[in-house]
Amino acid sequence: MLARNAQGIYWLGRYLERADLLCRMMGLQVGALVDRPVAEINFSWRRLFASIGHTPSGGLFDFDNDDFTQADSFTLAGEATFEQRNPSSLAACIRMGRENARQMRNCITAEMWTSLNLSYLKFCESDIVSIWRHSPEAFFDETARDLRSFFGVANATMYRDEAWLFLLLGGAVERAQGACSLLLAQAAEEAKGEAALEYGLESLLAVFEAQETYRRRFGFEVAADKVRELLVTDRLLPNSIGSSCDATYEYLSRIGPAPNQDPGKPLRAAGRTCSLIRHDWPDERDRRKLIEKICDGSMLVHTFVDKGFFQYSG
Amino acid sequence: MNLSSYETDIAIFDEMFLPGGEVRSHCRQVMSTLERMSSDEAAEIQERVTRTFRDEGIAFTVYGKSEAQEQIIPVDCLPRILTGEDWKLIEAGLRQRLSALNLFLDDIYNDAKIVSDGVLPADIVFDCPQFRPQMTGYSPPEKVWVAICGTDIIRTNDGFFVLEDNLRVPSGMSYMLANRKAIKSSFRRLFRACRVRDIEHYGLELNRTLTELAPSGSPDPAIALLTPGVYNSAFYEHVFLAHEIGATLVEGQDLVVRDGFLYKRTTRGLERIDVLYRRLDDDFLDPTAFREDSVLGVPGLLDACKRGNVSIVNSPGTGVADDKSVYAYVPDFIRYYMGESAILKNVATRLCRRPEDLEYTLDNLEDLVVKRVGESGGYGMLIGPHSTQAERNEYARAVRDNPADFISQPVLSLSRSPCIVDRRLEPRHVDLRPFVLKGKQSRIVPGAFCRVALRKGSLVVNSSQGGGGKDLWVLED
Helix, strand or coil: CEHHHHHHHHHHHHHHHHHHHHHHHHHHHHHHHHHCCHHHHHHHHHHHHHHCCCCCCCCCCCCCCHHHHHHHHHHHHHHHHCCCCCCCCHHHHHHHHHHHHHHCCCCCCHHHHHHHHHHHHHHHCCCHHHHHHCCHHHHHHHHHHHHHHHHHHHHHHCCCCHHHHHHHHHHHHHHHHHHHHHHHHHHHHHHCCCCCCHHHHHHHHHHCCCHHHHHHHHCCCCCHHHHHHHHHHCCCCCCCHHHHHHHHHHHHHHHCCCCCCCCCHHHHHHHHHHHHHHHHHHHCCCHHHHHHHHHHHHHHHHHHHHHHHHCCCC | CCCCCCCCCCCCCECCECCCCCECHHHHHHHHHHHHCCHHHHHHHHHHHHHHHHHCCCEEEEECCCCEEEEECCEEEEEEEECHHHHHHHHHHHHHHHHHHHHHHHHHCCCCHHHHCCCCCHHHHHCCCCCCHHHCCCCCHHHCCCCEEEEEEEEECCEEEEEEEECCCCCCHHHHHHHHHHHHHHCHHHHHHHCECCCCCHHHHHHHHHHHCCCCCCCCCCEEEECCCCCCCCHHHHHHHHHHHCCEEECHHHEEEECCEEEEEEECEEEECCEEEECCCHHHHCCCCCCCCCCCCCCCHHHHHHCCCCEEECCCCHHHHHCHHHHCCHHHHHHHHHCCCCCCEECCCEECCCHHHHHHHHHCHHHEEEEECCCCCCCCCEEHHHCCHHHHHHHHHHHHHCHHHEEEEECCCCCEEEEEECCEEEEEEECEECEEEECCCEEECCCCEEEEECCCCCCCCCHHHCEEEEEEEEECC
16 A cells, blocks of 8 residues: 555544544533533533643633633633644644545545545534524534544445555544543642532543443542542443553554565564553552553654655655 | 427527427427426436436536535536437547548558658648647557547537547546436436437446556556546546446555566565556646656656557657647548548638638637637637627737637537426437547447537537536437
8 A cells, every 4th residue: 555645544543533522522512511510611611621732822721710610611612623734633634634545546435535535614604693592512522423423434445555554543543542642631630729519520431432431440429539449441442542542553464564674673562562551550659650651652653654665865 | 388489490400309390300209208397307306316416426626716526517417319320420430530540540650651741741740739849750559548438429400520639638428428327317218219229338338448458468457547636626536437347546646666567565565566557637647757856656657568568558759649639630631641531520610820720710700700829628618709809809819919829610509408497398408428438449339428508509518617517318229
C-alpha cells in the first residue's frame, strides 16, 4: 500500500475517533446544563478543554451564577463544536476526517465515502444557535451515531487488507491517547483539591460507556481508584486504555515490519505500553504518573508508526 | 410535461425535434415518456439526480479569491440521443483522426518528414510552446504518443465537426460514467426499452490499453495514475479512474526514480511502476527536464521514460498536436499519412499568422470566434456577436500585436437538446466529448461526456463557466 495512503487512512481513523470521543463528552456536558450544579458544570468544562488540549479563546470562567454559566456554556459549546479555528473542535475533526477520506477515496469503499460525506454535509447544515434552540443532546447523539455508522459500514464493506488495518490502528492509537488525556485531566482537577466530585467520576464512566460494566464489577458505589482500574486495565471494555493498547499491538503485528532501518520499532513500543498496563499497573502507587507514562508510550508508538511506515526516506 | 412551449429554430439543429416541430423518430420513446410525465415528476427526477451527485461528492474544484470550493457538476437528467448510424460516423472519424495524430507526433519528434515535404510550415511546429525538444528522438511503445484522446465534437445543420482535440490530459470520462449511472437508474424502463449501448466497460478498455503500452510487454504491469493532488479541479476524476482501472493513485511525492526506474513508496518499501497514466501537464512532470520549480513531478522521470523503463501516458510533448494552429492542418495530416480524406470535418479555421487571414479576422471580428492558440477551457476567447465594441477593440489590439497567437473561426450554432429548466422543457446548446483509446489497437466506448451550456442562449459549455453535463445515449442499430 502506498505510504501516503496508509498515512491518510490512519489519520482518517484518528480524526473520526477523536470526533466520536468529543461527541460523547459534549453530549454529556450539554445534558448536565439542564440539572447539574454550576460547580460540576464548570468542572467538566475545564476537564473537557484540558483533555483536548485547547484553551477557549475567551478563557474559562468559574461563574457561580447560573445565568452566566449557561451563557458561558453556549460560547464554550460553540467553540468546542463548530469553531474551525479550533483544531480540536468537532467540526475540525469531521472536516479533516472527511478530507482524508476524500483524498483516499480510492482506498476506501464507495459506501464508506458516501456514509461519511452525508454525515459531513448534515453536520455542515447545523450551527450552535440552531442546535441550542432545540435539543443539543440529540445533535451530539446523532452525530456520534453517524460517525459510528461509518465504522459499521467500513466493517461491512472494507477489504481486510493493510488499509483496513491502518484505519483500525489510527482509531486504536487515538482511543488510547484520548482516554489517557481525559483521565489525566480528571486527575489534574482532583489534585486542585476540589471536592472529589462524584459527578466527575460518574460522567467519566459515561464518557467511556462503562457505567453498566462498573456496576457489574464493583457495584453502585463509585470510587476513584476503581473507576481508574476499570478504565485503564479492563481489556473487555472497548474504550479502555488497556484494550486500545492491546488493539494497537495487534494491528501493528498484523501489519508487519516497517520498511525503514529499524522495522520492529513501532511494534516494540506498542508492546512496552501494553506491558506498563499489564505488569506495572498493579504495583504502581502513583497511578497518575503511570497514566502519563502510558500516554507518552502511546505517543511514541505514533511517532514510530509515522517515521517507520509513512515518512521513511526512499 | 407540457411540450408546446418548446421553441425550435430552423437555423439550429435540434437533437430531438425536426425543424417542423415533429419528434425525430429515434427520440419517440423518450418523448412519449416525457409526455406522460408530470412537471412534478420530472422535477423530482432532476432533484434526485442532483442529490446523488452531491451525496457521492461528484465534484470539481473551483478556485475563488479566497479558497478552493468543491462544486457539483450540474447535470440535466434528460439524455441526448444519437442513432447507431451517427455513432458509426463519429467512431470511424475518431479512430482515423487519432491514428493520424499519432503518426504526426512520431514523425515530428523524429524525422519531421511532414515539414521537409512542405505539408506543414516548420515554425508552426517548432515554435509552438507545446513542442518539447526534450522528446526529440524518442518513440514510445507501439509508437503511441496519445493513448487517451477526448475530442470535442459539435453538430450543426451541416453535420458533425471536430472543434478540438484534447491530447494532453483529457478529462470528463468520469462524468460520462457518473451521468450514465445516475440517469439509468432514473429512467429504468425507458433505458431498457431504448436499447442503449453500454459504456460501463470504459475502465476495462482503458486498463487494456495501458497494459498494451507497458515498456517490457509485461502482461500484468504495475499501473499508477499520477495526480497533482487533492487541490486539482479534476481530483474526483483521478480517484474515480484509478479505481476503475485498478491503478494506484499517486502524487509526485510518492514516487522516486532509482537507476533509471520509477518506484512508488509503499508501506513495504519501494515498488516498481511500469505505466504512469499522468494527469499532470508536461511542465510539471519532471523538474530536471521541464519546469525547475515543479514540486508536483518526479526528478528523473523523463530519463526513465526515454530509457524505456516506464511508459508515460499520454507521452510528454503531445500538446503540439492539439495546438489551435496545428488543428487547422489535421485534415492534411490524414491525407499525408493515411492517404484518406478526413471522415470528420474541421471547423474552417483562419490562422492570424497568415496576413490574409489576419486581415479577414480583423475586418470581421463581429461575426467570428477568435481564440488564443495556447488557451483552453473556454478562456481567452472572443465571441464576436456577443461582444461589445470596446471588447473587440481591445482584442483587435492584442491580435495585431501577436497575430501568431490567434486563430479565428465562424460562429457555429451548436446543436440544442431539450433540458429540464424550471420544471419546463427548454433547448440548450450541447457538444460532445467522446474518448478514444489507442494501445496495440484502438478502442472506443459508445458514449461521451455531453456538455451543456446551461445558461439560456450561451454557447460556452465548459463546466468552469456555467456548463453542465448530460448522458449520451447511443442506440443499438
